[in-house]
Amino acid sequence: MNPGQSLRANTQWVFTGSLAFRVFGFIFGVVLARLLVPADFGTIVTIQIFTGILGYVAGGGMGEALVQAKEAKPQDFRVVFTIQLAICILIYLFLFLLAPWVAVWFDNPLIVDLMRVNAISFLFRPFLNIPSSLLRRQMKFKWVAINRVVGSIIGGIVSIAFALFDYGPWSLVLGGLAGSIANLALFYWHTRWVPGFAYERESARRLGGFGIRMSVNSIIDYLRKQIPNIIVARVQGPAMVGLFNKSDSLASLPVEIFSGSVYQTTFRALSSIQDNAAESRRLYEKALALVLVYTLPIYVGFIWTAQTFIVVVYGDKWIDSAAALQILSSAGLFRCVSNLSGAVVAAQNRLGHEMRIQTETTVLLAAGCLLGVQYGLEGVAWALVFTYGYLALRMAWLAQRCLDSNWSNLFGAIKPALYLNMLLFAALALTHLLLPGDLQTTHPAIYLLVMAAIGVSVYAAVFLTWRFPILNSEVDRWWGKLHKLRARLG
Numbered sequence: 001m002n003p004g005q006s007l008r009a010n011t012q013w014v015f016t017g018s019l020a021f022r023v024f025g026f027i028f029g030v031v032l033a034r035l036l037v038p039a040d041f042g043t044i045v046t047i048q049i050f051t052g053i054l055g056y057v058a059g060g061g062m063g064e065a066l067v068q069a070k071e072a073k074p075q076d077f078r079v080v081f082t083i084q085l086a087i088c089i090l091i092y093l094f095l096f097l098l099a100p101w102v103a104v105w106f107d108n109p110l111i112v113d114l115m116r117v118n119a120i121s122f123l124f125r126p127f128l129n130i131p132s133s134l135l136r137r138q139m140k141f142k143w144v145a146i147n148r149v150v151g152s153i154i155g156g157i158v159s160i161a162f163a164l165f166d167y168g169p170w171s172l173v174l175g176g177l178a179g180s181i182a183n184l185a186l187f188y189w190h191t192r193w194v195p196g197f198a199y200e201r202e203s204a205r206r207l208g209g210f211g212i213r214m215s216v217n218s219i220i221d222y223l224r225k226q227i228p229n230i231i232v233a234r235v236q237g238p239a240m241v242g243l244f245n246k247s248d249s250l251a252s253l254p255v256e257i258f259s260g261s262v263y264q265t266t267f268r269a270l271s272s273i274q275d276n277a278a279e280s281r282r283l284y285e286k287a288l289a290l291v292l293v294y295t296l297p298i299y300v301g302f303i304w305t306a307q308t309f310i311v312v313v314y315g316d317k318w319i320d321s322a323a324a325l326q327i328l329s330s331a332g333l334f335r336c337v338s339n340l341s342g343a344v345v346a347a348q349n350r351l352g353h354e355m356r357i358q359t360e361t362t363v364l365l366a367a368g369c370l371l372g373v374q375y376g377l378e379g380v381a382w383a384l385v386f387t388y389g390y391l392a393l394r395m396a397w398l399a400q401r402c403l404d405s406n407w408s409n410l411f412g413a414i415k416p417a418l419y420l421n422m423l424l425f426a427a428l429a430l431t432h433l434l435l436p437g438d439l440q441t442t443h444p445a446i447y448l449l450v451m452a453a454i455g456v457s458v459y460a461a462v463f464l465t466w467r468f469p470i471l472n473s474e475v476d477r478w479w480g481k482l483h484k485l486r487a488r489l490g
Helices: 003-035 038-059 062-068 074-105 111-118 121-137 141-164 170-191 201-236 238-272 277-314 316-329 332-347 351-375 377-403 407-434 444-465 469-489
Strands: none
Touching (some): 003 141, 003 238, 038 074, 038 111, 038 238, 062 201, 074 111, 074 121, 074 201, 121 238, 201 238, 201 351, 238 277, 238 316, 238 377, 277 316, 277 407, 277 444, 316 377, 332 377, 332 407, 351 377, 407 469, 444 469
16 A cells, blocks of 8 residues: 555544544534533633643653654653653642642632542543554554544543533533543553553653654644633633633534544654655645645535524524634634644654744734633634634745745645635525525524535535546545445436
8 A cells, every 4th residue: 555545544544533523522512512501611621721731741742752753662652651651640749739729710619629530531641642652653543543432422421421410510521531441441452552661761862852842832732722711711701711612612623523634644644754855745735635625615604604503503502602603714724724734844843943833823812812802702713813824824834845845836735625615605605695584593493404405515516527636536536436326326
């Protein structure tokens, strides 16, 4: 199997796993959103501000270093496990002591016990990270995907069970722990990896050099993502941060399913050919073109149907998150470009340059959110859109430098999705104008179904008939599937 075929096969597994993970997460999220209130979610989001950033410290980027390295011995895995376990024990103790201070700062006494119990998950992380890195290094993304989905299903079921018995935010914490325990068993089953302790200064230095840079970038990226939650939680309270988190998580869903899936396999593939600029450039541009073609139509759909979607799926109590979702959806292109450009930068080990870009973006976002929060959730959303655009331009420029490429090549990869989605936007606009004026409010489910059906039909028809060279193989693949389906039915 050549690199391109291997990339496609593994990407399909990661995508399928990511899609299943998000679909089940979405279903469980809808059920939980109807059982819990925004303040319950807001409390957990507040805790995750701290546990999330320490999660990147716990890994130290060394799991990614094992995946990126040209060579990795069994001893290297034991060294990384030893370091990660020591760090995670310290993090657990730190969070246990920090919890009362966080509760006072956010004026929410529930946070104390919730944070302390949630911190137990850090003790599981080294036992999850090492076998996951082993499978990804071996390009066995199938088992990584399956484990993730099964763990999420178990966690979701446990969360719903506790929510039915009025456990409030505790249902989310306990469900997360149940999912982690399930993943522990699954990773052991698929790898038979046995934990071992070791320390070699040379191995720690070699893997730690890349890992620390990767971890710092991830921490800065995480801080950037949490700045809106911190500011909204501090200024407007847990209910409003729960609403904003709903709009932000929905806006993140398409890029996480498509771009996030492709990132994992593209990063590993680009790492294996990091000395071949021409082949790396080809893989990057093809991956970007495909991701945008499948991701942008979802964002266009959100722009037109956000309010209706929120009401139909989550209920009226979440309607105040709809406007922010519409605004955030306009940044879909920027998020995909910056995400896949990051895979190039990481594979080429240019993380120091990315660190500066991430820092610049974080400062801009903090300033924008402090200004925007005065105008409500919509103001914060516009601050995010602006910084997503800045980050995309800077990361794309850095990726081009790494691959000796140019803006013309980048536009060539983006162009098919831009043209297709401009037509989709026009089709949905026309449909909205032709539908009865009160349909959206009196029968929102019917309005949503009509818009979705017309959008999918128009987009599929144009995609299959308007040929772009960079998408020829993908279009041919779909025509092949349609011919096989027709043969079976005929």
